[in-house]
Amino acid sequence: xxxxxxxxxxxxxxxxxxxxxxxxxxxxxxxxxxxxxxxxxxxxxxxxxxxxxxxxxxxxxxxxxxxxxxxxxxxxxxxxxxxxxxxxxxxxxxxxxxxxxxxxxxxxxxxxxxxxxxxxxxxxxxxxxxxxxxxxxxxxxxxx
Numbered sequence: 001x002x003x004x005x006x007x008x009x010x011x012x013x014x015x016x017x018x019x020x021x022x023x024x025x026x027x028x029x030x031x032x033x034x035x036x037x038x039x040x041x042x043x044x045x046x047x048x049x050x051x052x053x054x055x056x057x058x059x060x061x062x063x064x065x066x067x068x069x070x071x072x073x074x075x076x077x078x079x080x081x082x083x084x085x086x087x088x089x090x091x092x093x094x095x096x097x098x099x100x101x102x103x104x105x106x107x108x109x110x111x112x113x114x115x116x117x118x119x120x121x122x123x124x125x126x127x128x129x130x131x132x133x134x135x136x137x138x139x140x141x142x143x144x
Contacts, residue, residue, distance in 0.1 A: 001116050002045070004108040007057070008032055011102045017093075024090050033106060040110065048117050049109035057105045058098035065091040 009032045016029060033050070040047055068075065068091060076084050097103040111117055 002110045004110065006031065006036070006106060008104055008106050009102050010104050014102070020090065023086055030103065036108065040108065045110040045112065046114060047108055048111045048114065049121070051107045053105040053107065055099060058095050061091055061095035061098065065095060
């Protein structure tokens with residue numbers, strides 16, 4: 001079983017923003033699902049689930065932008081003002097790209113056999129609840 005997690009495009013194949021390509025992610029490309037699926041089909045793997053995480057990364061970028069602003073003076077002392085302005089632009093523009101533009105995040109679950117994965121995503125919730133409970137119990141034991 002495998003999980004392909006990617007930043008992608010809603011509106012089909014395209015090009016990356018030239019500024020992002022030059023200053024932030026040289027050589028990167030954000031594919032559309034229509035570009036990824038043919039390669040998966042040729043691979044012999046089965047697509048067992050696809051999830052589109054619509055606004056998740058917009059929220060992630062919003063939190064990063066706020067944390068960056070809180071720590072801007074420290075960051076500027078480590079780098080410089082130009083770096084800060086560029087990174088603020090990157091965080092803001094990408095947040096807007098995910099919130100209102102053509103950017104999204106998708107996850108494709110792949111397997112060699114249909115029966116290798118559960119029929120629903122319920123197992124994820126159960127695992128997360130158990131993991132949270134286990135961490136909580138460990139913290140209580142340490143502080144006990």
